[in-house]
Amino acid sequence: MRQIRTTFAALTGTLFILAIAGVSQATATHAAEIVIIDGYTKTVRESARIPVACPTDQVLLGRAHFGDENGETTYYCGLIVIDGQRVKVGAPSWSDAQRESNSFFAAPQNGVLVGRQHSGDEKGPTRYATASLSAWGRTVELTSYRWTPGQRESSSHSKAGDYEVMVGRQHSGDENGQTGYQYARIAD
Known part of the structure; x- marks a missing residue:
């Protein structure tokens, strides 16, 4: 026994x-359950020098512009939820200004775009706001970085794909020049 x-x-x-x-x-x-929810949308006159920043805990998901520098630019923000927890977005950090007609900006590794400001025409300054992402006290990592093909700025529209956020933008020339966007995927 x-x-x-x-x-x-x-x-x-x-x-x-x-x-x-x-x-x-x-x-x-x-595998983490990632949900990105469309949120704040803001439309401004491109040349007006109005800084557009996503609200607390939202990030840029897309941008559209129609016309020349007096045309309208729309910014699309959204919330990120991972396994039921809303991702925290750090305090924004604004970049130095660069001339729009020959501009290239990419957020630092694992950073996202949360705002943009432009003043004047293509000779005017553009700057970007970036922030970090965190959940459960850890950095949310990004992967699968990609650039979109260029499109004419005066009739441009771009929005992140599934599980993606905006992390960069480049533009050359005036409103007839090419604009491209960089996106990255939330790592699961």
Whole structure:
């Protein structure tokens, strides 16, 4: 009888260890549920020098512009939710201004765009606001960075794909010049 109890205890211990190993393995391979929700939208006259910044805990998802520097630019912001928790967006940091007609801007690694400001025509200054993302006290990482093909600025529209956020923009020339956008995917 003692031998049966010892064997049962050993078997139970082995099953318990296997069960724990299975839980750890299942946790390690868990794919995060990522949801990006359309949020704040703002339309301004491009040349007006109005800084547009996404509200608290929102990031840029897209931009559209129609016309010349007196035309309208629309900014699309959104919220990111990972496994039911809203991602925190850090305080914005504004870049130095650069001339719009030959501009290139990309957020730092794992940083996202949260705002933009432009003044005047293509010779005028443009600057960008970036921020970091965090959830559960850890940095939210970005992956699969990509640039869109160029499109004519005066009739441009671009929005992030599934699980993506805007991280960069480039433009050359005037309103007839090409604009491209950089997006990155939220890592799961």
